[in-house]
Amino acid sequence: MSQAIETARTYLKPHKKLPTVWCGGCGLGVIMSSLLRVISKMEIPKNDIATVSGIGCTGRMPTYVDSNTLHTTHGRALAFATGVKLANPKLTVITAMGDGDALAIGGNHFIHACRRNIDITAIVANNCIYGMTGGQYSPTTPHGKRGTTAPYGNVEHEFDASALAAGAGASFVARTSVYHVRELDKMLEQAIRHRGFSVVEVMSNCYTSYGRLNKYKSPVDMFRWMKESSVTLREAERMSPEELEGKFTRGVFVENYMPEFIEVYDNLAERLTSDSTTVATQLRETVERYERLGDRLKAVG
Amino acid sequence: MxxxxxxxxxxxxxxxxxxxxxxxxxxxxxxxxxxxxxxxxxxxxxxxxxxxxxxxxxxxxxxxxxxxxxxxxxxxxxxxxxxxxxxxxxxxxxxxxxxxxxxxxxxxxxxxxxxxxxxxxxxxxxxxxxxxxxxxxxxxxxxxxxxxxxxxxxxxxxxxxxxxxxxxxxxxxxxxxxxxxxxxxxLPPPGSYHCESRGTPGADLDDYCPAACEGDTVAPLGHFGGPHRFHVTGLTHDKHGFPTMVPDEVDQKIHWIVDKIESRADELAMNDEFMTDDCDVLLFAYGSTARVAKASVRQLREQGIKAGLLRVKTIWPFSGKRLHELAPQLRGIVVPEMNMGQLVLEVERTIGGGVPVRRLGRVDGRLFTPDQITDFVTEELSA
The missing domain is CATH 3.40.50.970 (Thiamin diphosphate (ThDP)-binding fold, Pyr/PP domains)
Known part of the structure; x- marks a missing residue:
């Protein structure tokens, strides 16, 4: 317990007033505390971390984490994070997004971030609902479940966020839930250590918006659902599609070594600037001409 | 050479x-x-x-x-x-x-x-x-x-x-x-331009206010990975950068982001003038339209019309200073723009009815021709 308090004291912003904006029984606190434990365990200096988010309940996470923090517009966390990482690759860049943020309004940024393989860790807190705006159905609300904009049950079918990430080419994809906290810690650490784009989908619970609309009696009921409705990859392998109906699989789905974007880019830049036989020479001369113009400016700047 | x-x-x-x-x-x-x-x-x-x-x-x-x-x-x-x-x-x-x-x-x-x-x-x-x-x-x-x-x-x-x-x-x-x-x-000779930088935050790591909005000075901006850790948000925020809904802080912030630029409109104004010394008809233009307008000024002068060109390089913030200075000598202002009338609204607002302001819009995807502007000016003058 004292360990937990110590971690909180070190990695929560000192002048940020608590409690958080999150409702009692919300899973987001579990995800944030897991993140803090992992950062602490990995001993990453706080100044070397950039936590980036979009909009929604999950979007508020950077407000509390004591690192460099960037709270952006709805769905755009990964696009901002891309710029942050490219401008300063030494930073450990972590994005926290909800399901609506990452997969609806930010869906395009999400798949392209997966494809590019820039060394960013994307946490997708999936509570199957738009919580902050009051419970509208999201891209992960299961078919038939209720939201305030799906009052008779969701007509649409949901995304499998992990399958989407894997399909789009993410080099690390894992899923667990806020009930499986030790597993969450382990996966987050693996994801942050992974050199490339990593996605950790965390099944979470929004009792206030999703739970009450879908006949869960309490937040505890929702944690019980996560415990009982999830199966590990190994268990899933032995189950038929019928048995897997309505359940979600936990585990590391993808862990590939793929060349990381900045690594490839910088190697290319080095080759270009050291190569004296190809088109690079010509380009370099052009650049030098313009740099002389730059020097003139810098001389007075 | x-x-x-x-x-x-x-x-x-x-x-x-x-x-x-x-x-x-x-x-x-x-x-x-x-x-x-x-x-x-x-x-x-x-x-x-x-x-x-x-x-x-x-x-x-x-x-x-x-x-x-x-x-x-x-x-x-x-x-x-x-x-x-x-x-x-x-x-x-x-x-x-x-x-x-x-x-x-x-x-x-x-x-x-x-x-x-x-x-x-x-x-x-x-x-x-x-x-x-x-x-x-x-x-x-x-x-x-x-x-x-x-x-x-x-x-x-x-x-x-x-x-x-x-x-x-x-x-x-x-x-x-x-x-x-x-x-x-x-290419310009050395020393032609000056390029500013965003400054460096002070040594006090604990009390860095990246979003300070008081006085005249824009707060220096640190960078992620630098000595100062800070928070950036699209929510309205206080001087530390954290969300606020306190009316006074919100009000101060919005005024700050507007005033720091709008209050410097005259300082930021960059203009170029052609034959404005004695002009009584002013063409007000920018971008490629200003190049055409310059040719029109020459044509109008050949016809004995004392035309001049005020070409603005700074579009926003809009400065009316030069227009005010020129207004007493003018009998008309013509604003050719490749739109249905946009920056002309600022010209009209600045002049406030003192001098007739005429819009000349073109939205067919083509450039103005000098003749088009010249003819418009002569027609307006004879009207």
Missing amino acids: SAKRNKDIKVLQGNEACAIGAVAAGVNFFAGYPITPSSEVAEFMARHLPLIGGRFIQMEDEIASIAAIIGASIAGSRSMTATSGPGFSLMQENLGLACLAEIPCVVVNVMRAGPSTGLPTQPAQADVMQTRWGTHGDHAIIALAPSTVLECIELTVCCVSLAEKYRTPTVLLLDEVIGHMRESVT
């Missing part, structure tokens, strides 16, 4: 010149999405940035492009993107974030005819008001419009400098003609 001097003369395209200006001003990060007629800027940056230690990335859309340059700026880069009308529309959301969070970055908008997809390869000046008011909420913006290829270099440097100095997004408003035009450029 000596051989040494010849080396400084180059034939450049406007978009290319703009990219050269950016590199010269230290821009080391570019994110963009292909769009006509601005793609040459991205192509130049893609070729050159890896050679000078910078980085280029082509994002999935314009929303992501501006997001990436804001992110890169926060992490310490000088960053830029380039686009045209439809892409500029998509950028409005995050342009607002950069205004509120006070993040320096440069957006080049090579204006083409709209609305919607419009005429992708034809010029317009139809994004003047979108530049000023496109993103939601009260804010201010700095926008510059070059008329020559050399000015594409100069004003890009200015855009970088002003973005850094005032911690604000700046917009370089080219039109398709200026962006794609090639003309000879004499």
